[in-house]
Amino acid sequence: MTPSYSPELIAPIDAPFERGPQLRWFDALDDPRLNITAELTAPDFVSLAKARGLPPFAVLFHAISGASLDVDALRWRLTDQGEPYRVNALLPSYTVRNTHGHVNFSYVPFTEDLDAFIAAYHSDKHEAETATEMRTHVKAAPECGQLYCTGLPFLRFTSIEHPRSGGGGLAATPNIAAGQWRREAEGQLSLPLSVQTHHGLVDGVHVAAYFDAVRDRLERFANS
Numbered sequence: 001m002t003p004s005y006s007p008e009l010i011a012p013i014d015a016p017f018e019r020g021p022q023l024r025w026f027d028a029l030d031d032p033r034l035n036i037t038a039e040l041t042a043p044d045f046v047s048l049a050k051a052r053g054l055p056p057f058a059v060l061f062h063a064i065s066g067a068s069l070d071v072d073a074l075r076w077r078l079t080d081q082g083e084p085y086r087v088n089a090l091l092p093s094y095t096v097r098n099t100h101g102h103v104n105f106s107y108v109p110f111t112e113d114l115d116a117f118i119a120a121y122h123s124d125k126h127e128a129e130t131a132t133e134m135r136t137h138v139k140a141a142p143e144c145g146q147l148y149c150t151g152l153p154f155l156r157f158t159s160i161e162h163p164r165s166g167g168g169g170l171a172a173t174p175n176i177a178a179g180q181w182r183r184e185a186e187g188q189l190s191l192p193l194s195v196q197t198h199h200g201l202v203d204g205v206h207v208a209a210y211f212d213a214v215r216d217r218l219e220r221f222a223n224s
Contacts, residue, residue, distance in 0.1 A: 015072065017084040023200035027082065032167045034199040036207045037159045037177075041190045042215045043222035044183060054114075057151055057178075058121045059221060064176050064193075065092040065110045067213035068147050073206035074197065077145050078172040084201070087145030091138065094149040096128045104128045105135045114221070148175045156180040160194045171198040 017023075026032040045063075046056040068074040068090065075086050090110040098104045106128035108121045128135060138146070148162070162175040179192035193214065195207045 015075075015086050017076065017086070019076075019084075019200060023084065023198075026198065026200035027167050027171075029167070031164065031171075032199050033164065033171050033196055034202060034204070034207070035159075035161060035194065035196040036204060037157070037192055037194040038211065039190050040193040040211055040214060041184065041188055042218040044187050044189045045218045045221055046181060046183075046189060048222055054118060055121070057153065058118045059114070060178060060218070061092070061094055061108070061121070061149060061151070062110075062114055062117050063214050063217035063221065064149055064178065065090055065108075065147055066112065066217055067210055068092075068145075068174060068176075069110070070213040070216075071206055071210045073202045074174055074210055075145065076172070076201045078169040078198070078201075080169050082168045089144045090147055091144055092147040092149055093138075094151055096125060098129055098131065104131055107135070107138055146173050148173055150175070150177040152177060152179045154180060156182070157192050157194075160196075162196055167198070172201060173197075174202075 045059050049056040049059045069087075072086075075088075076084050077087055078084055091107055092110055093105045093107045095103050096106045106121075106124045108117060108124055111117050111120075150160075150162070152160075157177070157179045160177045162177070164171070175194075175196040177192075177194040177196075179194075181189045181191035183189045193211065195202075195210060197207075
């Protein structure tokens, strides 16, 4: 089954693009990607999620996805012709293992309603785990952005690079990787988090703001 995303959830694009010089310069390079990995410290959402009967990774995936809409620079994508557009809805995906232990992709339309998001997470996870083909052809409205997420709960990495092919629109979709978490003192935990995206759209300062946004969302979950 090929997942799809309803265009009724799409809002009009409402922001001008101001990074024309940066986009042209970085997109002319052999590889325009910016890749930053750092350690994220946040409330212990894992214990809280388990206490509420929720999958901890789904809670993290929700925060990772929503935070990309909280930082305007991470809302921008490029068409196949290299034209920038701003997304107002999101179809994030993450990696799962199929019944043979090989990688595939699950897609969960983002909604601020965590319960609805997790219900969709459970539903599509089964589709991804039992699929025999790679789920790469996803139908989505033009103004809907994708976000690629990789969960590596078995590895506390210090850097990571994702498969890549060319620049332009192929480089514009952010790749987010979250690694093994570790509980720290006073109800906190830490985990490695990596952001790979198009440098013509996103600078290091925006990645730092994204880390703050993920942390803020996990704090709101902890205090809810």
